[in-house]
Amino acid sequence: xPKVLFTSNIQRHxxxxxxxxxxxxxxxVLENVFATNPQARTYVxxxxxxxxxxxxxxxxxxxxxxxxxxxDEVPEAGTVYVFQxxxxx
Amino acid sequence: xxxxxxVSSRKGLFTIQRRAGQWEIDHVxxxxxxxxxxxxxxxxxxxxxxxxxxxxxxxxxRSTASGWExxxxxxxxxxxxxxxxxxxxxxxxxxxxxxxxxxxxxGSDDAGVLWCGTIPGGLFRSADCGNSWxxxxxxxxxxxxxxxxxxGADLPxxxxxxxxxxxxxxxxxxxxxxxxxxxxxxxxxWSQRGEGMRAEYVPSELTHDPLAQDVHCLVQCPAAPQRMxxxxxxxxxVSSDEGKTFTEITGVEPSVFGFPVVVHPTDPDxxxxxxxxxxxxxxxRDGKLVVTRTRDGGRSFDVLxxxxxxxxxxxxxxxxxxxxxxxxxxxxxxSTTGGLWVSEDQGDRWTCVTHTLPxxxxxxxx
Numbered sequence: 001x002p003k004v005l006f007t008s009n010i011q012r013h014x015x016x017x018x019x020x021x022x023x024x025x026x027x028x029v030l031e032n033v034f035a036t037n038p039q040a041r042t043y044v045x046x047x048x049x050x051x052x053x054x055x056x057x058x059x060x061x062x063x064x065x066x067x068x069x070x071x072d073e074v075p076e077a078g079t080v081y082v083f084q085x086x087x088x089x
Numbered sequence: 090x091x092x093x094x095x096v097s098s099r100k101g102l103f104t105i106q107r108r109a110g111q112w113e114i115d116h117v118x119x120x121x122x123x124x125x126x127x128x129x130x131x132x133x134x135x136x137x138x139x140x141x142x143x144x145x146x147x148x149x150x151r152s153t154a155s156g157w158e159x160x161x162x163x164x165x166x167x168x169x170x171x172x173x174x175x176x177x178x179x180x181x182x183x184x185x186x187x188x189x190x191x192x193x194x195x196g197s198d199d200a201g202v203l204w205c206g207t208i209p210g211g212l213f214r215s216a217d218c219g220n221s222w223x224x225x226x227x228x229x230x231x232x233x234x235x236x237x238x239x240x241g242a243d244l245p246x247x248x249x250x251x252x253x254x255x256x257x258x259x260x261x262x263x264x265x266x267x268x269x270x271x272x273x274x275x276x277x278x279w280s281q282r283g284e285g286m287r288a289e290y291v292p293s294e295l296t297h298d299p300l301a302q303d304v305h306c307l308v309q310c311p312a313a314p315q316r317m318x319x320x321x322x323x324x325x326x327v328s329s330d331e332g333k334t335f336t337e338i339t340g341v342e343p344s345v346f347g348f349p350v351v352v353h354p355t356d357p358d359x360x361x362x363x364x365x366x367x368x369x370x371x372x373x374r375d376g377k378l379v380v381t382r383t384r385d386g387g388r389s390f391d392v393l394x395x396x397x398x399x400x401x402x403x404x405x406x407x408x409x410x411x412x413x414x415x416x417x418x419x420x421x422x423x424s425t426t427g428g429l430w431v432s433e434d435q436g437d438r439w440t441c442v443t444h445t446l447p448x449x450x451x452x453x454x455x
Contacts, residue, residue, distance in 0.1 A: 009144075042146055042162070043146060047165040047166075047185045047186070048168055048184055052146055054143060055144060084144040
């Protein structure tokens with residue numbers, strides 16, 4: 001089952017512990033995560049269910065290419081890493 | 090008179106308290122976070138804070154007896170499959186809350202109702218103190234809404250919401266840029282208002298088009314709701330018929346450019362502004378920070394300087410960063426360079442509370 005890790009920066013807003021989640025695509029995996037952690041959804045996805053502008057997701061060390069549909073495949077033993085750019089002042 | 094001020098800033102929500110005649114910082118909430126706007130609902134005393142986390146989106150928090158709780162933020166509806174909307178620069182218009190730009194409570198005749206204006210132009214209504222929000226689709230789907238344009242911000246947005254104190258179903262909102270819009274049935278139908286305003290920065294055939302007006306701030310006198318004041322991108326305008334028509338006020342020194350305006354709660358002829366050099370510079374003229382005040386409906390203005398820096402002051406005061414309390418005696422304003430000033434006598438004299446806050450976005454008496 002894929003493993004999902006979240007950036008430490010999101011944790012002070014909403015708890016997102018490491019979790020295993022079923023799914024063959026990034027969309028399926030994340031929807032299963034958000035089913036049990038709905039508050040996290042709005043921190044990662046926008047209203048159109050696309051990845052927020054400054055968020056990024058890696059699957060097994062490679063950035064996903066489909067930021068809107070989240071259709072990138074996730075291997076059975078894959079790791080999905082959700083994090084973000086850090087910027088600002 | 091109000092004894093407390095909430096200051097929304099780039100790095101937190103500051104509570105300023107008056108004790109023994111002195112204003113001082115009492116505490117800060119959300120330290121380090123971008124608090125773009127806050128509201129106190131005087132019907133129940135609850136506070137609301139809009140946070141812009143950037144990467145993680147726009148969130149809304151509500152005060153509780155012991156602190157704060159995150160509540161629903163306004164959410165745009167799903168965009169129809171295959172639908173794409175482009176702005177005047179050809180960029181896609183996101184159906185997503187980019188910024189919470191206006192928060193307002195309805196009157197006592199509309200318990201629990203809140204209004205929220207956003208960038209890129211969605212207006213939302215909550216009937217349950219922010220637990221859930223409904224987009225005003227009639228306004229969003231209005232064909233002229235697609236002609237709203239970004240100004241200082243890349244995208245258009247609703248920054249001013251005036252709920253008629255006589256009847257909460259009558260609501261006026263102002264758009265930068267898109268003029269003034271009005272409903273008299275709680276949001277079911279919307280119509281454009283604002284005849285008489287003048288936009289000097291658009292092609293001449295659009296100069297007097299109400300849709301082309303870049304309203305920076307719209308306020309309505311609580312005791313005399315037929316009176317509205319507008320700080321506009323290129324001038325000051327006043328209405329005596331609830332925003333249907335406006336008259337331009339000219340010749341105001343040092344400038345008619347600025348962002349905020351407040352009106353006295355019971356005297357519709359008295360209003361305050363914070364002038365700046367127009368329009369791309371946006372700094373006080375000659376480095377002198379001043380407030381202007383009219384007490385005769387705009388026929389004449391006082392330039393108020395006592396207690397304000399008159400050398401090398403480059404404070405910009407945003408549209409929500411000038412406030413008046415319910416008595417009409419106390420005013421406060423905050424600047425982009427972290428200065429906060431309070432007046433106890435309608436602006437005749439000002440006291441600097443601090444000049445070391447983060448950039449200030451909004452100020453209100455709580």
